[in-house]
Amino acid sequence: MRRRPLLLGAVCLPVLAQEAEATRVPLVPGLTVVTALHEPGVGDYESVKRLAARMQRPAPGWRIDYRASLPAGQVQSTRLQSDADLASATVYRSRFESDTEEHYPGSTALGMSAAVLRALRTSGSTPFTVVEAPEWLRQPASAGAGALALARALTAVELLLRGELKAAVPPTGTQPVLVNGRVVDLSVRWAEGLLTARDGTRVAVRLAVLDDDANPLALAWRIAAAQLTVVRLDWPRPDAGTALAGELKRTGRAALPGLYFDFGQATLQPGSDATISACVQALKSLPGRWRVEGHTDAIGREPANRALSLARSQAVRQALVTRDPALAARLESSGLGAVRPVGDNATADGRARNRRVELVQL
The missing domain is CATH 3.30.1330.60 (OmpA-like domain)
Known part of the structure; x- marks a missing residue:
């Protein structure tokens, strides 16, 4: 049977223009990131991440609202992302794992930190960690199950993939994305590596991130057999x-x-x-x-x-x-x-x- 392609429920725009430019994606309230994903054991689904508001506690940064339509149902969550971690963290935790407010100091949720991107650009390699979670933890929690989901998240054995991320060959390229209604070839930096789990298993990782220190957003990645592609970016325009x-x-x-x-x-x-x-x-x-x-x-x-x-x-x-x-x-x-x-x-x-x-x- 032919595998069903990635499905997205979000409405997107037709091609209005084809551009090849290093368009900046600003970190502003209302920035919305629509992704297509495939995960073994979960299937094809979509996610929508939105910068909901600036926050000052527990640290200056952003509140990210998350919504995903999995084959098994809906997942909604919130992540607190600090400015300090956007600047320097070496841990990437892309999964929103529960129906409660999440805060994981020392990690990024939307892509790399500026420090990791700069290291790839200047030296060609950098220490990097990807946080995975048991598949059952990624399933949508039932209504009112926030406390249970949080307890599971706190007690579950996470899958940490650690190692060295290196600049790919070639190290730069472009990735087509719908940006505020126009197809734009965004400038990206490619990186890859074999990261190691606690049990010694080695996992291939490949990422494409926006080549912008102000917002090294992950536009595509493959971690083992899981895949993510950003298909749409929107942010508010006063006009x-x-x-x-x-x-x-x-x-x-x-x-x-x-x-x-x-x-x-x-x-x-x-x-x-x-x-x-x-x-x-x-x-x-x-x-x-x-x-x-x-x-x-x-x-x-x-x-x-x-x-x-x-x-x-x-x-x-x-x-x-x-x-x-x-x-x-x-x-x-x-x-x-x-x-x-x-x-x-x-x-x-x-x-x-x-x-x-x-x-x-x-």
């Missing part, structure tokens, strides 16, 4: 409503950035609020009637894809009307499934481009 209105006026259609859905679902996640507000602002400045169009990738059966795309378009329309009831007479919705792809359905980033919601002038 989002004006920019959307301009595109709609020029072309009569536009994809809506910053909309997030759970895997196979049509309920908008709270992180979608800024985009809904920008869309309402844009529509208030434009005349006429508009259609909210939903699109999917080509995974699954077409009847199901059409139903999902319609349900998502209806959810977006309802959110817009709830925000501004006057839009009810100006908006209709439709779902087109996978019949109008804008990316390659054979790749994770291509499928991400195909999952989108658009506004189209009637």
Whole structure:
């Protein structure tokens, strides 16, 4: 049986432009990182990490909200990430393991620290540790099971993979990612190594991180048989409503950035609020009637894809009307499934481009 490709529930944008640049990804409130993952024993799933707010306690840094749609169910968690660890930690702990607030001093959650990246750039190698967890610990906890999940996290034997990370050959390259609605070839630095577990098992690790000391975000990695690829990056833009209105006026259609859905679902996640507000602002400045169009990738059966795309378009329309009831007479919705792809359905980033919601002038 053919293995099912990585699936993402988040709506993404079509290709608006192809760029090759060292675009910076700022650490700002609202920065959202959408990833496609595959883990043995878990399967294919998506995760969404969002910089929710700055914090001052227990140390200056960030609160990261995490949401994942695993085949077995939903996982929600929060991680406290200190500025000091973003600067100098040599431990990478990418997994959000429980349904409670997490704080792991001495580690990073989004990628490498600036010190690790600089060491790779200047000397070509650096000590590095990856923290894994038993597979059962990664399963979603049931509602109200936060105390149990925390107890398990505190008592479980973690899998520490320690060793030396070295610059790959070649050490630099690019990684295509949807960045605020545009496909950008982000400049990355590749690193790899054989890390060793406590029992002597050696595990191959390969990572691509954003080549930026201010935010060495992990854009792709492979740890043993597990894989991660960042397919989308969004962060708030103060001119989002004006920019959307301009595109709609020029072309009569536009994809809506910053909309997030759970895997196979049509309920908008709270992180979608800024985009809904920008869309309402844009529509208030434009005349006429508009259609909210939903699109999917080509995974699954077409009847199901059409139903999902319609349900998502209806959810977006309802959110817009709830925000501004006057839009009810100006908006209709439709779902087109996978019949109008804008990316390659054979790749994770291509499928991400195909999952989108658009506004189209009637």
